[in-house]
Amino acid sequence: MHARVTCPTSTHNALVNHSSRPRSPSGNSKAATTYTAITSYCLGSKLKLVLAADIGIANSTKVFEFPEIEIGILYYSGGITRLTWMLGTGRTRAPILCGKRLDMQQYEQWGILIAITVPGEHLKQATAIACELDAHSPLALNINNVSAGRKP
Secondary structure, three states, X not given: OEEEEEOOOOOOEEEEEOOOOEEOOXXXXXXXXXXXXXXXXXXXXXXXXXXXOOEEEEEOOOOXXXXXXXXXXXXXXXXXXXXHHHHOHHHHHHHHHOOOOEOHHHHHHHOOOOEEEOOOOXXXXXXXXXXXXXXXXXXXXXXXXXXXXXXX
């Protein structure tokens, strides 16, 4: 289920998928800042989608984990590469090799999430961020986003 996150005065917007899939209005990840507002467990492939988004928001009761190692599945879809690129080799090992469940504050500290909200407030927070970003040039947002480390 998708919800449109937009500033009421906005000429730009982004889509948020309740299952954590980042989208942009045109379907092109370069066309807009991508958001994830996590409303359910975020395990394995869902977590990989959060890693691909520009802005991640979750409520404080959610669980993030790569459980593949516990059930004998190999990582093959780029999650390790993306996580290593974002966090470095050392920080990647705990969640990947041990299947370690990390708390939300750890993901926020590492920059995977930019906000942790009380349950039910994640879409309001995403809308507030969309309004804040809407005050800026879309071209400047995209160029600065790539410059700040988003892989083009």
